[in-house]
Amino acid sequence: DQQVKQNSPSLSVQEGRISILNCDYTNSMFDYFLWYKKYPAEGPTFLISISSIKDKNEDGRFTVFLNKSAKHLSLHIVPSQPGDSAVYFCAATPMSNTGKLIFGQGTTLQVKP
Amino acid sequence: DAGITQSPRHKVTETGTPVTLRCHQTENHRYMYWYRQDPGHGLRLIHYSYGVKDTDKGEVSDGYSVSRSKTEDFLLTLESATSSQTSVYFCAIRDGSSYEQYFGPGTRLTVT
Numbered sequence: 001d002q003q004v005k006q007n008s009p010s011l012s013v014q015e016g017r018i019s020i021l022n023c024d025y026t027n028s029m030f031d032y033f034l035w036y037k038k039y040p041a042e043g044p045t046f047l048i049s050i051s052s053i054k055d056k057n058e059d060g061r062f063t064v065f066l067n068k069s070a071k072h073l074s075l076h077i078v079p080s081q082p083g084d085s086a087v088y089f090c091a092a093t094p095m096s097n098t099g100k101l102i103f104g105q106g107t108t109l110q111v112k113p
Numbered sequence: 114d115a116g117i118t119q120s121p122r123h124k125v126t127e128t129g130t131p132v133t134l135r136c137h138q139t140e141n142h143r144y145m146y147w148y149r150q151d152p153g154h155g156l157r158l159i160h161y162s163y164g165v166k167d168t169d170k171g172e173v174s175d176g177y178s179v180s181r182s183k184t185e186d187f188l189l190t191l192e193s194a195t196s197s198q199t200s201v202y203f204c205a206i207r208d209g210s211s212y213e214q215y216f217g218p219g220t221r222l223t224v225t
Contacts, residue, residue, distance in 0.1 A: 004155075032212050043203055043216030044156070089155055098163065099144055099207050100171065101214060103155035 003027045004092050006104035014112055019077040021107050023090035026071065030092035034101065035064060035075050038087045047088075048075070051095075080111045116140050119204050119217040127225055132191040134220050136204030138184075144207040145187040146214060147171075147179060149200040156203065162187055194224045 005024045013019045023033075031052035036044035050057040050064045050073070057064050063076045077084055087108050091101040116139030126132050136145060144163055148156040148171075158171030160179040168179050176198060178190045191198055201221050205214040 006155075034213065036216075041219075043205075043218050046213045046215065049213060091156075093212055095212065097209075098161065098169070099209070099212050099214070100146075100158055100161060101156075101212075102172075103148075103157070105153055105155045 002105070003030075004090060004102050004104040006088075006090060006107045008107050009105070010108045010110070012110045012112060013080050015082055016079045019075075019080045019084065019109055019111065021075040021077075021088050021090075021109065023073045023075075023104050024071060025073075025092050027092070027094070027102075028071070029094040030102075032093050032095045033064070033066060033073050034091045034093075035062075036089045036091065036103075037084075038089065038106070044089060077109075080109075082111050082113050085109055085111045117204060117206055117215060117217040119202075119220050121220060122218065123221045125223045125225060126194050128195060129193050132194050132222065134189045134202055134204075134222070136187040136189070136217060138187075138206045140206060140208065140215075141184060142206040142208040143184075144209060144214075145181065146205040146207070147177075147187065147189045148203045148205065149173065149198075150203060150219075151200050159189065159202075191222075194222075196224050198222065199224045 034049040035047040038044040087106045090104045146161040147159040162168045162181040204217040
């Protein structure tokens with residue numbers, strides 16, 4: 001029973017173009033969402049987050065969009081750079097004291113020079 | 114970078130042996146978490162701690178136990194390792210003022 005799903009295992013884009021990574025969730029109790037980036041042999045690193053009271057959050061080249069009615073969020077990277085090549089995980093939490101995160105399966109992004 | 118380390122970084126052990134993984138933080142954060150990462154599953158929570166001696170189960174806790182006797186250390190123990198516990202284990206910390214968790218570098222465990 002996967003509560004957070006990333007249905008695209010991989011994505012390939014050209015350097016300079018936009019990368020769009022998608023994430024769907026099923027639990028309506030989730031109200032805070034995060035994106036992590038992971039390079040091989042390293043731990044995940046926090047990228048950007050969004051609360052359910054917003055529909056967009058931007059940080060430099062990274063923008064996260066949240067569509068609560070569709071239970072869908074997306075991460076846009078513009079422009080994409082070769083150094084963005086990594087595995088991207090979305091995660092969700094119901095904003096409880098425990099802060100437990102539920103992760104998606106991950107999407108491997110390859111940015112070609 | 115968050116001050117979080119994991120030891121060992123790699124370990125190979127035999128089925129049936131006990132294994133303890135250590136997570137150490139220098140940030141004085143209240144919350145600590147253990148996850149495992151497996152292909153097709155992303156990261157799944159094993160156990161977490163919300164203070165010294167305060168721990169609770171995550172979604173895949175069977176076969177694992179934890180202890181936290183000091184703020185800075187969170188130990189994950191496999192009492193009797195099985196091949197299904199071959200995985201990469203990540204520790205994470207959170208200070209409680211936000212929901213972002215910061216991860217350690219991981220421990221790759223192989224159970225033969």
